Amino acid sequence: MNQPRYATINLKGKRVLVTGGTGSIGGHLVERLVMECQAEVRVLIRNFARASRVARFPIQMVPGDIVDPSAVHQAMEGCDIVFHLAYGSSKETTQGTKNVLKAALEHKLERVVHVSTISVYGQTADGDLDESALRKYSGESYADSKLKAEKLAFHYFRKYGVPVSIIQPTIVYGPFIGSWTVRIINQLKNERVILPEEAKEGLCNAVYVDDVVEAMLLVATRDKAVGEAFLISAEEPVTWWEFYAAYEQILGTKSVIFASQSDLADLNRQYKREHGTIHQVLTTFRRIDVLLWITQLPAVARFIRLTEGIIPRSWWQHLKNTIILHGSTRQSGPLVSEEKPLRLLTDAQNREFKARTRVRIDKAKRLLGYQPRFDLEEGMRLTEIWAKYANLV
Amino acid sequence: MLALVENSKSLKESTMMTSSEIAPLKLGIVGCGAAAEQGHIPAAVVSDKVELAVLVDTNIARANKLADRFSVPRVAEDYKEIFGQADAAIVALPHALHAPISIDFLNRGIHVLVEKPMAPSTAECDRMITAARQSGATLAVGLVRRFRYIDQFIKALFDSGFLGKIESFDLREGNIYNWPIASDFYFRKEMACGGVLMDTGAHALDTLLWWFGDYESFDYFDDNMGGIEADCQIHLKMKNSVRGFVDLSRIRNLRNTIIIKSEKATVEVHVHRFQISIQPKGLHKKIVGDVVESYGAEWKARSVKDLFTAQLEDWVEAIQNGGQPLVPGEEARKSVELIEACYQNRKLLELPWQRCKTV
Numbered sequence: 001m002n003q004p005r006y007a008t009i010n011l012k013g014k015r016v017l018v019t020g021g022t023g024s025i026g027g028h029l030v031e032r033l034v035m036e037c038q039a040e041v042r043v044l045i046r047n048f049a050r051a052s053r054v055a056r057f058p059i060q061m062v063p064g065d066i067v068d069p070s071a072v073h074q075a076m077e078g079c080d081i082v083f084h085l086a087y088g089s090s091k092e093t094t095q096g097t098k099n100v101l102k103a104a105l106e107h108k109l110e111r112v113v114h115v116s117t118i119s120v121y122g123q124t125a126d127g128d129l130d131e132s133a134l135r136k137y138s139g140e141s142y143a144d145s146k147l148k149a150e151k152l153a154f155h156y157f158r159k160y161g162v163p164v165s166i167i168q169p170t171i172v173y174g175p176f177i178g179s180w181t182v183r184i185i186n187q188l189k190n191e192r193v194i195l196p197e198e199a200k201e202g203l204c205n206a207v208y209v210d211d212v213v214e215a216m217l218l219v220a221t222r223d224k225a226v227g228e229a230f231l232i233s234a235e236e237p238v239t240w241w242e243f244y245a246a247y248e249q250i251l252g253t254k255s256v257i258f259a260s261q262s263d264l265a266d267l268n269r270q271y272k273r274e275h276g277t278i279h280q281v282l283t284t285f286r287r288i289d290v291l292l293w294i295t296q297l298p299a300v301a302r303f304i305r306l307t308e309g310i311i312p313r314s315w316w317q318h319l320k321n322t323i324i325l326h327g328s329t330r331q332s333g334p335l336v337s338e339e340k341p342l343r344l345l346t347d348a349q350n351r352e353f354k355a356r357t358r359v360r361i362d363k364a365k366r367l368l369g370y371q372p373r374f375d376l377e378e379g380m381r382l383t384e385i386w387a388k389y390a391n392l393v
Numbered sequence: 394m395l396a397l398v399e400n401s402k403s404l405k406e407s408t409m410m411t412s413s414e415i416a417p418l419k420l421g422i423v424g425c426g427a428a429a430e431q432g433h434i435p436a437a438v439v440s441d442k443v444e445l446a447v448l449v450d451t452n453i454a455r456a457n458k459l460a461d462r463f464s465v466p467r468v469a470e471d472y473k474e475i476f477g478q479a480d481a482a483i484v485a486l487p488h489a490l491h492a493p494i495s496i497d498f499l500n501r502g503i504h505v506l507v508e509k510p511m512a513p514s515t516a517e518c519d520r521m522i523t524a525a526r527q528s529g530a531t532l533a534v535g536l537v538r539r540f541r542y543i544d545q546f547i548k549a550l551f552d553s554g555f556l557g558k559i560e561s562f563d564l565r566e567g568n569i570y571n572w573p574i575a576s577d578f579y580f581r582k583e584m585a586c587g588g589v590l591m592d593t594g595a596h597a598l599d600t601l602l603w604w605f606g607d608y609e610s611f612d613y614f615d616d617n618m619g620g621i622e623a624d625c626q627i628h629l630k631m632k633n634s635v636r637g638f639v640d641l642s643r644i645r646n647l648r649n650t651i652i653i654k655s656e657k658a659t660v661e662v663h664v665h666r667f668q669i670s671i672q673p674k675g676l677h678k679k680i681v682g683d684v685v686e687s688y689g690a691e692w693k694a695r696s697v698k699d700l701f702t703a704q705l706e707d708w709v710e711a712i713q714n715g716g717q718p719l720v721p722g723e724e725a726r727k728s729v730e731l732i733e734a735c736y737q738n739r740k741l742l743e744l745p746w747q748r749c750k751t752v
């Protein structure tokens with residue numbers, strides 16, 4: 001089956017610098033810049049151990065860190081366009097972005113594509129979201145540093161006329177993508193993942209990585225993109241349930257457990273009592289822990305029903321068999337059969353899975369001619385082929 | 394800086410001593426990257442057969458750091474500075490430098506243990522072999538996996554006929570790149586002369602050619618789009634009609650084992666750990682464990698550290714007794730020949746999610 005196609009964007013003769021080119025999205029961008037746009041590509045590389053993907057292409061690899069102003073300045077020498085994807089700690093993100101903007105000003109670049117994120121809008125409300133929404137700090141360091149970086153970008157545009165264009169991708173998934181593909185697959189493989197009941201209707205504005213790259217190329221080449229920010233997502237959101245179910249289907253397992261808010265509260269309270277700390281960080285329980293502890297829960301009866309309802313009979317049977325085959329002397333009741341550790345939700349995640357924010361991409365469509373080519377089915381089809389090849393499944 | 398002393402008398406004297414009074418060989422290590430740090434320097438430091446006299450690296454800060462850490466008396470920036478100072482040199486340099494610098498040593502009678510791949514081309518391998526032959530210096534190649542008991546055990550097992558006829562092998566070796574490199578050479582075509590095939594493949598193909606003999610034909614695929622490959626796959630047919638598949642990667646975590654199927658059993662060998670399993674055909678049971686070797690009454694497994702020591706001492710013994718090292722140039726050349734042939738006959742690996750299908 002062939003992939004959906006985009007119109008060719010020609011960058012022949014253009015010199016392009018990519019920061020964050022060794023990252024998962026950067027790898028896709030570099031591929032298209034080199035192979036299709038025929039740009040002369042330079043990648044700023046902090047850690048060559050991560051360069052395997054981009055080293056496949058005929059590009060120039062310059063060693064350097066975005067936090068080093070002179071390295072960034074040198075790397076941008078002679079360039080026409082910079083795609084700025086690199087980020088790190090809060091300080092690295094803001095300092096790095098400032099260095100990129102300054103160098104772009106000094107070298108008079110014709111375009112700075114700044115890759116931001118939907119997170120700059122903080123906790124989003126239910127209903128439609130477009131670029132007119134208020135940006136706000138959320139207290140989460142990644143989101144806040146990306147908002148600071150975005151503000152710097154606008155500042156350099158307004159004050160110095162640096163031709164900045166910004167994209168704000170949503171939930172990016174696809175081959176190589178760590179956060180919303182590799183991480184989720186590994187979680188579903190190794191843990192039982194709890195989602196709030198509301199995730200069955202909560203909206204996931206998922207976007208396949210190739211559509212994000214397409215948007216980067218469009219903002220790099222469309223005049224109307226200068227000084228503007230664009231939310232980039234797929235045509236329509238899906239539910240979080242659908243998103244996780246797509247991965248479960250790839251894996252052929254059922255690892256998601258839906259829990260009501262009162263179950264979640266019980267779990268969290270219990271956990272805090274047992275462990276004495278407030279877990280802002282994700283917390284996984286090792287098997288035995290969970291078993292002993294779960295059976296003491298007041299909500300345990302409900303919980304057993306919950307898990308039994310979710311996990312098919314054949315799966316229980318399978319679990320029992322494996323346990324028995326491995327010679328466990330423990331009783332093979334349903335809870336004991338549960339081998340995988342359980343992962344609790346943070347409050348922020350709980351909110352994210354509940355939210356019904358619908359990201360609008362009308363501005364990108366109108367000003368850039370952006371047209372996403374991937375729906376969840378098509379995106380996951382390619383993701384699955386890759387995940388199998390990558391030995392994740 | 395070291396004084397430059399031309400072709401040393403001291404070298405000749407030391408090699409002519411009788412075995413009872415053998416002084417440790419004066420050793421220089423050229424290239425103080427990850428391989429030297431993890432393998433060669435620690436091995437040289439613990440061995441009483443060599444005296445680690447000097448570390449060489451163009452990145453002199455790196456050489457100094459390691460010299461401090463391992464108490465090596467001298468450092469040098471240019472390998473030529475050690476000509477009079479060392480009887481033998483370990484060459485742990487970027488691939489493109491293996492042949493020219495090894496040959497420079499060999500021509501002066503300095504013994505060489507060169508890292509894998511022996512050289513990026515068979516033409517260079519041949520020049521290295523000739524240089525060693527002409528000067529009488531001993532050339533060994535750092536195909537360190539040959540020193541694994543487990544690999545030696547497998548080879549003996551195959552040869553014994555214990556497993557019956559070997560039918561196929563399936564090797565998957567890969568990790569999301571995590572080698573603690575000290576330079577960027579692996580990712581620069583001019584210096585690395587290839588990607589994962591030239592690097593990991595040098596070990597992997599050597600093992601396969603050693604175990605199964607020469608190949609008859611192959612199909613080679615990789616993902617190189619004008620740089621160096623991160624992934625490659627080889628379908629091999631050996632002269633003894635064993636068929637095999639090899640999958641190597643720098644961007645995927647693969648299972649890192651070789652599965653060999655024979656008439657009588659399935660054998661799985663881990664390529665990094667020292668773990669082996671044997672499952673007789675038709676039996677749903679297998680044995681899993683380490684391979685150990687006897688030292689008198691004691692049975693010992695070999696650690697990664699032991700491998701580099703064993704490799705070093707095997708080479709020193711060959712130097713001192715005038716014998717062959719376990720992996721001489723002629724042996725290491727075989728995998729270089731296959732690597733070269735693969736690159737010459739490469740086809741593009743099919744990656745359905747990749748947008749651009751042609752190079």
Ligand SMILES: NC(=O)c1ccc[n+]([C@@H]2O[C@H](COP(=O)([O-])OP(=O)(O)OC[C@H]3O[C@@H](n4cnc5c(N)ncnc54)[C@H](O)[C@@H]3O)[C@@H](O)[C@H]2O)c1
Binds near residue numbers: 428449576
């Ligand atoms: N046997 C094994 O298991 C094994 C493992 C890793 C690497 N290797 C091989 O070892 C060799 C070195 O690899 P590495 O991982 O140490 O690489 P590395 O990048 O960590 O180190 C290379 C070193 O060589 C130095 N160097 C470059 N040019 C030089 C010159 N002209 N003179 C002196 N020093 C120079 C660099 O400064 C650097 O310190 C390669 O051939 C590699 O394939 C073998």
